[in-house]
Amino acid sequence: MIRFDDVSFTYTEAAGPTLHRVTLAIPEGELCVVVGETGSGKSTLLRAINGLVPHFSGGVLAGTVTVDGRTTKENRPRDLADVVGFVGQNPLASFVTETVEDELAYTMENLGVPADAMRRRVEDAIDLLGLQDLRDRSLRALSGGQQQRVAIGAVLTASPRILVLDEPTSALDPAAAEEVLGTLARLVHDLGLTVVMAEHRLERVVPFADRIVLVPGGGAPLVEGSPEVIMRSSSVAPPLVELGRLVGWDPLPLSVRDARRRATSLRERLAPLTPPSPRVAPGAPTAANEMAATRKLVVAYGRVIALDGVDLSFSRGEVLVLMGRNGSGKSTLLSTLSGARQPTRGTVVVDGRDPRSFRPAELIRHVGLVPQDPGLLLYGESVHAECRTSDKVSDLDDGSTAHTLERILPGVPGDRHPRDLSEGQRLALALAIVLAPAPALLLLDEPTRGLDYPSKDRLIEVLRELAGDGHAVALASHDVELAARVGDRAVVLADGQVIADGPARQVVCHSPVFAPQVAKVLAPEEWLTVDEVRRALDGALPA
Amino acid sequence: MTRAAAPRRRSLHPVAWWLWAAGLAICAMRTNNPFLLALIGAVACFVVSVCRTNAPWSRSIAFFLRVGVLVIAIRVVIEILFGQRGVPGHVLFNLPRVPLPSWAMAVSIGGAVTLESILNAAVEGLQIAVILLCFGAANSLASPYRLLRSLPAVLYETGVAVTVALAFTPELVLSISVVRQARRQRGIPVTGLRGLRGVAVPVLESALDRSLQLATSMDARGYGRRVSLGQGSRRLASGATTGGLLLVAVGLYGVIDSGSLFGLGLPILAVAAVMCGVGLAVGGRRSARSRYRPDPWRRPEWVVVGSGLVALGAMAVAHALNVPGLTVSFSPLAFPSIPLLPVVGILVAAVPAIAAPRAISPSTRGGIADPAAGPPTAQSSDAPQASSDLSGAPA
Amino acid sequence: MRIGSRSSFLLLLTTLFGIAAFAWPLMIHQSSGPNTAHNGDAPWVFVGLVPLLLAIVMAELSEGAIDAKAVALLGILAACFAALRVPSPGINGFEPEWFLLILSARVFGRGFGFVLGAVAFFASSLITGGVGPWLPFQMLAAAWVGFGAGCLPSMRGFPERLMLAGYGVVSALVYGLLTNFWFWPFVGGSTTYSFVPGLGTIANLHRFILFDLTTSMGFDLTRAATCAVLVLVLGRPVLAALRRASRRAVFEPQIEFIDQAGGEPTPALGGRGDPS
Structure with missing residues (x-):
């Protein structure tokens, strides 16, 4: 269905090729997952399928890319719209119209599909993707998972044979991500569609994949094969596979079900061992320890109640992970704590004061918030300029922010424009700006969006270090594996109310949605990460 | 909305x-x-x-x-x-x-x-x-x-640009307040000319980034596919428009200088408008688009x-x-x-x-419901829509 | 966005007709013919004609020249324009949107500037609910402002911003003058500055200037000052952001296909590399 014959590609002003002599064939009806680190050329590979590379981006393409018998040399992306459907990372940015139904019809309008066929296909797409209740809704009023399903539906109506998706679940909560991936799997199985997708969080997609293409980056040749084969040696792997490798299971389990069947003996081995105790004892915050607190906090937007009577306290030296569906009130809680929002009722206290009473210059010494899109904090013309502004505003010694940045992530180019940095670098810069004045309470909203595994490891290290230095850290995240690795305490929000609050281990292990893979495999034992299991087996944790 | x-x-x-x-x-x-x-x-x-x-x-x-x-x-x-x-x-x-x-x-x-x-x-x-x-x-x-x-088909591109603008404006107004909050988080005042700069630039930057993402999606979704008009149609379109415009000039002269042209200014203008309209209509056939539920x-x-x-x-x-x-x-x-x-x-x-x-x-x-409104699927889909929320609060 | 010879011709023609559409009260010639009654038709003729002209020139400019990148950019910039216009739909004279139009047209060129002026005004009027027979005239005037900004000589740094600020002042005043011209004949009445058909060019111009000074000079000056101040204060970062976007979008990408690695380059068939 898709053939790459000896394809090399170089961007117009790039020093070297991004793709180097790629030969690849993806047969019809496969779900193919492309993995690799940020900047390895994953997106370029995906975009070469429908000719966005090089027609849209410019550059030199050697070799031929053929889809369904048509080459991208003779066909521009718009000419291939009826063969390849392309869905980007941010569904909202791909919408052209205002309502769901119009968006579903938009591609067909461009293709000149007759009116009655259009009507039929829109209804089909609505049924296929479960959009019945949304057809009249404004696209902007939908949740992330719904938006992504509409974006998929909007390219499906053109009845393409191939679906290309660039990190379709990176912005979604676990449930919504499952929903989207389930939809994709169904399209492959029921309609015989060929699906090619890039994905950072392998734990989600590996069970569905027929084939994995590993893009190592730096001009090294691609590695492709079935998931069992690739996962045996891949540098990036979901926790499940790492656990399998640690224990030496063969063939490697790719789903929790497979792993549980094998894990009986492992569970028996681990049963006498106790998981590591929490780093700080949460649950009983002492007055001295308490950094911030909310009492009966209610925040409403018009008639919509975002937070409904939330009582929480944040302690020094503790990393608190906020979990919950999209729209459960996580972001509202963080922004209220940072003083950006007026509580409708109840109180918020940070460092003994109402955060709204701080002047901006005082505020940053008490609360720091890294927003979901760290780019919002950045407006300077270079990394250096950002650091200098930050030093000046917070009255710090020259170079403090730059120094913090160096500690978080060494080697961020100082003369680069903030918008041209990679996701990880931009997050590091925003983090450095927020951290340099050493706020007592650090808040992070979805910090791992778009981060690859190495950047995530680095972030976890930094957050643990900060907690060790006595900061209170709270982060909202959908990433259950991250939550398992970094959190001391976990709070689950639903409909603006706290429905679980306690040591991270207990909270996440007992939730089918928020449990990390290792916990699912080893339940009822409360193990969270492969590292813990490894150390326990190595005898580092005596019984 | x-x-x-x-x-x-x-x-x-x-x-x-x-x-x-x-x-x-x-x-x-x-x-x-x-x-x-x-x-x-x-x-x-x-x-x-x-x-x-x-x-x-x-x-x-x-x-x-x-x-x-x-x-x-x-x-x-x-x-x-x-x-x-x-x-x-x-x-x-x-x-x-x-x-x-x-x-x-x-x-x-x-x-x-x-x-x-x-x-x-x-x-x-x-x-x-x-x-x-x-x-x-x-x-x-x-x-x-x-x-x-x-809008007539010939103005399709303009129409798409305006549609995009209408859809994006509420989001943009929202992002202004988001950036203001983020600025406060950095400890930087959000008032005055300096504050204006700190708000305007990130909002504009992210909007411009969005335009590139949107363009990718539009290109991949067939925006700008055209059929080439036949030689005859192209000549007709361009001839009708040009001729119409020339007649407009004559007609205008007649209207402005009412003593000239024996009062034929208005009829001439009417003919000119019809010619321009024909030119636009023929020109509109170059886009291969169809319309969903007009x-x-x-x-x-x-x-x-x-x-x-x-x-x-x-x-x-x-x-x-x-x-x-x-x-x-x-x-x-x-x-x-x-x-x-x-x-x-x-x-x-x-x-x-x-x-x-x-x-x-x-x-x-x-x-008002017309039985010819569409395929039978229309009836089954009516129920949820009739009861759905009617308030058009901007997103 | 390139402007072909046919588009240039149409632009010129539209501009000529457009000037007539605004300034006809000065040109109208009262004669003793039997059809003087038609004089009263002039404003309505233009109300019908200007949308038609705009449609023709927009269709011509967009034919083949507005690809997905340009249309997305147009839409997003028009949204920014509208977001700036929503709080003040042109009543109090504080109209920060002009500066964005001028800077965008400066960066993306005169053809884009023309289309952006018209599209942005159209979109923002739809949002504020200000559609009426006056809209095509406003669109045309805004399109000229954009076109003019795209025609300014190349310069960089502070002189450039100074020039743009100066242009902002001039264009804001001219825009005010033009829209007033449109409105003037409708005011009617028998005041000493009302339009009197057939009074003669000079006398009517005289009356018009008085009308302009007394009714709207204050608004126009506020608009001009707002624009100039914004260009001077925000000009540098905003121009930089727009230029970066223009660079990143790669409007006319260099596309090459090589059959075999190391083979001879061949240009793309029907690619966007060819001049449109």
Whole structure:
């Protein structure tokens, strides 16, 4: 269905090729997952399928890319719209119209599909993707998972044979991500569609994949094969596979079900061992320890109640992970704590004061918030300029922010424009700006969006270090594996109310949605990460 | 805006509303009788109050009302200051005369202000205000999203750009407040010129990034696919447009210099407009697009447009019959008569209040539903939509 | 966005007709012919004609020249324009949107500037609910402002911003003058600055200037000052952001296909590399 014959590609002003002599064939009806680190050329590979590379981006393409018998040399992306459907990372940015139904019809309008066929296909797409209740809704009023399903539906109506998706679940909560991936799997199985997708969080997609293409980056040749084969040696792997490798299971389990069947003996081995105790004892915050607190906090937007009577306290030296569906009130809680929002009722206290009473210059010494899109904090013309502004505003010694940045992530180019940095670098810069004045309470909203595994490891290290230095850290995240690795305490929000609050281990292990893979495999034992299991087996944790 | 472009929830074709409003506006242009003008304004406001939805644009009538009042006020103030003097009448008060430099020649400031002149000015202001109100009514009643769908095919690119702009603006306004919060988080004040810069630049940067992502999606989704027009069609399109434009030049000359061309200016312009229209229509065939569920034009549309035409026709007949009271003057001071025929015509223009499908209440749908509306799937999908939320709060 | 010879011709023609559409009160010639009644038709003729002209020139400019990148950029910039215009739909004279139009046209060129002026005004009027017969005239005037900004000589740094600020002042005043010209004949009445058909060009111009000075000079000056101040204060970062976007979008990408690695380059068939 898709053939790459000896394809090399170089961007117009790039020093070297991004793709180097790629030969690849993806047969019809496969779900193919492309993995690799940020900047390895994953997106370029995906975009070469429908000719966005090089027609849209410019550059030199050697070799031929053929889809369904048509080459991208003779066909521009718009000419291939009826063969390849392309869905980007941010569904909202791909919408052209205002309502769901119009968006579903938009591609067909461009293709000149007759009116009655259009009507039929829109209804089909609505049924296929479960959009019945949304057809009249404004696209902007939908949740992330719904938006992504509409974006998929909007390219499906053109009845393409191939679906290309660039990190379709990176912005979604676990449930919504499952929903989207389930939809994709169904399209492959029921309609015989060929699906090619890039994905950072392998734990989600590996069970569905027929084939994995590993893009190592730096001009090294691609590695492709079935998931069992690739996962045996891949540098990036979901926790499940790492656990399998640690224990030496063969063939490697790719789903929790497979792993549980094998894990009986492992569970028996681990049963006498106790998981590591929490780093700080949460649950009983002492007055001295308490950094911030909310009492009966209610925040409403018009008639919509975002937070409904939330009582929480944040302690020094503790990393608190906020979990919950999209729209459960996580972001509202963080922004209220940072003083950006007026509580409708109840109180918020940070460092003994109402955060709204701080002047901006005082505020940053008490609360720091890294927003979901760290780019919002950045407006300077270079990394250096950002650091200098930050030093000046917070009255710090020259170079403090730059120094913090160096500690978080060494080697961020100082003369680069903030918008041209990679996701990880931009997050590091925003983090450095927020951290340099050493706020007592650090808040992070979805910090791992778009981060690859190495950047995530680095972030976890930094957050643990900060907690060790006595900061209170709270982060909202959908990433259950991250939550398992970094959190001391976990709070689950639903409909603006706290429905679980306690040591991270207990909270996440007992939730089918928020449990990390290792916990699912080893339940009822409360193990969270492969590292813990490894150390326990190595005898580092005596019984 | 949730219900903005929903074609299935039958609401009147936006072009029908605009034609109706134009009919009323032209009526208002043809008379300066304050009672007729007030009646036109009242009819427009009445229809809006009955037919409007909760959509954000339906509030624009209030804006137009305010502007109308402002226009009347300005017109009266200007009359008091600069009005023509020397016309006999009931002097209300005297303003001191201000001598003006010689370049102002005939202009004077101050002098005796008469009741007649103020009344005349107020009626002139009222006329403009009522015309504005008619267009305000159309703005309130017709959905801009659906108006865009009625753009001719040849303006497709422009239409897409405007659609994108309409969809993105509420998001942009939201992102301004988000950036302001983020700025506060950095400890940087958000007021003053420096604050403005810190807010404007990130908002613009992220908007520009968005445009590139959007372009990717549009390109991959077939935007800009074209069929090549045949040689003949291309020649026809370009010939008709060019010829039309040249005729426009001739016709304009005829209109501006009324002594020339034996009064053929207007007919020539009409022919020119038709030629340009043909050129545009033929040119529009170059895009291979089709339209998803175009807005239907059925009986209610005809009734609404017809009611506007009746008002206009009544006014025209009254003019032709020289019915007294269409053009009134307050010098000498006199109570204007009320001509019956235009009053009846204008009252007919209130018919849309009954005839237009009421988008708000689903119960009226039955009377208008057309069995030929579409494949049977339409019926099954009706139920959830009828009960869905109608408030059009911007996202 | 390139402007072909046919588009240039149409632009010129539209501009000529457009000037007539605004300034006809000065040109109208009263003669003793039998058709003097038609004089009163002039404003309505233009109300019908200007949308038609705009449609023709927009269709011509967009034919083949507005690809997905340009249309997305147009839409997003028009949204920014509208977001700036929403709080003040042109009543109090504080109209920050002009500066964005001028800077964007400066960066993306005169053809884009023309289309952006028209599209942005159209979109923002739809949002604020300000559609009426006056809209095509406003669109045309805004399109000229954009076109003019795209025609300014190349310069960089502070002189450039100074020039743009100066242009902002001039264009804001001219825009005010033009829209007033449109409105003037409709005001009617018998004041000393009202339009009197057939009075003669000079006398009517005289009356018009008085009308302009007394009714709207304050608004126009506020608009001009707002624009100039914003260009001077925000000009540098905003121009930089727009230029970066223009660079990143790669409007006319260099596309090459090589059959075999190391083979001879062949130009793309029907690619966007060819001049449109």
